[in-house]
Amino acid sequence: MSQYREIAVQGLWKNNPGLVQLLGLCPLLAVTATVTNAIGLGVATMAVLIGSNVLVSLIRDYVPKEIRIAVFVMIIAALVTVVQLAINAYAYGLYLSLGIFLPLIVTNCVIIGRAEAFASRNNVAKAAFDGFMMGLGFTLVLLVLGAMREILGQGTLFDGADQLLGAWAAGLRIELWHTDTSFLLAMLPPGAFLGMGLLIALKNVIDKKLESKQQQTQAAPVVERARITKVN
Amino acid sequence: MALNIASSPHMSKPLRTSTVMQRVLLCALPGLAVQIAFFGWGTLFQVLLAMLTALISESAIMKLRARPVASALSDNSALLTALLIGVAVPPLAPWWLTVIGTAFAIIIVKQLYGGLGNNLFNPAMAAYVVLLIAFPVQMTSWVAPISIAEHSPQLLESLRIILAGTQISVADTFQQGIDGFTMATPLDTLRTDLSQGHVISDILQKSAFNGVVGAGWFWVNLAYLFGGLLMLKMRLIRWHISAGVLGALSICAAIGWMWEPATHVSPLMHLFSGATMLGAFFIATDPVTAATSNKGRVIFGAIIGLLVYLIRSYGGYPDAFAFAVLLANLTAPLLDYYIKPRTYGHGRASS
Structure with a gap:
């Protein structure tokens, strides 16, 4: 069980694809202008990630090493096409607002990275869980960044959620304040870069705090001794 | 300005940063005065507002970084940045424009890079570009010079327009038939x-x-x-x-x-x-x-x-x-x- 816990921690925090691996920055920065878009792209990426991890893990013993990358890419491309067609069919509004970034999931390095680094070396259950956790980590970063930019940019949350979830979701829209002029900077790509930088900084600060706390609790019983040679 | 009467030998000693900044600020005063004379009191308010914001954000971030606040405030560099932003934004721009710009200049452009001496970009100009890109309408409606405007806002009126914080007040004036006091540069x-x-x-x-x-x-x-x-x-x-x-x-x-x-x-x-x-x-x-x-x-x-x-x-x-x-x-x-x-x-x- 602890292995699964480790996978979860890796995906959500320690090796988060958005904040630590910095993979898939292009969609991450481009579509996070609103929460709805962020969730849409995040879930789509997660679906592709789980599917590709499972498939790659299934065929890992039968694919010759030399051509594995090409095979992985084919699998991912097929899955992305499936997801794209599904969104086109069931959430057309979202399909339009995500635009080119939906088919571009195929180029998202997180997916091929996990296929190569994890799924091709582990069994199906673990690979699927890893795909889910990595996808969740990615989605959460998208969500936070999207919320930040949407609140700053136009003072709303879940604007256009009905495109993703159906007509009932129009009620989800929260207007925090009304602005005559939207804060364009937050909506434009520079705002995404700034927001991303601030998020990474925040994560580093939290990590440092946790580390120093751990050191304090650990350091107490150790007796300081003068050594000439290094022990470990 | 310090007017020390020193005895010989009259060796020059290097100026302190705070003195340099202070003198630069003083040298900008004629320009500021003429700008106020031609474009109204708005500029003065913008400069004061920017200076206030700069001092507050500078001390806040120094506190966050656990550095001495007083020494950072007394080097006058934040004031100079604020002055440049204040004269660069339109005189009757809403107050939040100046506040956002100045806070961005001090916090993001200057202090995140390590404070005075470490910033890669000119803080005031980076802030100006941010404002221009984020609020193009507000940043391009400059006031008409007093010499050719049919109506220019007085001291309190310009303060009211700035603090109202919206563009509406200006638009209203247009509708009331008084010739608007904003125009393109x-x-x-x-x-x-x-x-x-x-x-x-x-x-x-x-x-x-x-x-x-x-x-x-x-x-x-x-x-x-x-x-x-x-x-x-x-x-x-x-x-x-x-x-x-x-x-x-x-x-x-x-x-x-x-x-x-x-x-x-x-x-x-x-x-x-x-x-x-x-x-x-x-x-x-x-x-x-x-x-x-x-x-x-x-x-x-x-x-x-x-x-x-x-x-x-x-x-x-x-x-x-x-x-x-x-x-x-x-x-x-x-x-x-x-x-x-x-x-x-x-x-x-x-x-």
């Missing part, structure tokens, strides 16, 4: 009219110009030129950067003007419009973000002058100084790398 008018196919000689007949250059702007630039020369005299800045900026701008403008006078304005117009003098003496000379060798400084200035000319003539934005300065800031490390002053006794073959 001369450079903006020029660009719009040129794109509609008018020729320079016709455009210059408009009320925004006094025949040769923009009304009001001529005197503002002259006052900043005076302040800049004062700084040169007091040795607060060296001549290299300013000369590079003004020289490159005049040469480029002269070439364009001689080549096609119907669509290119005279060098005089370029030199005494918009932010030219303020930029050449007060903004481009920021020692932190400029090149450090003398030759490098001239080239650094020339890059700014060239970019200002190109962006003004062919770009999409009315004035170009902020963009030019930021782009030139990017070249400063490279200039410093390739242009190193000769060390005495090394290099240069003796023949």
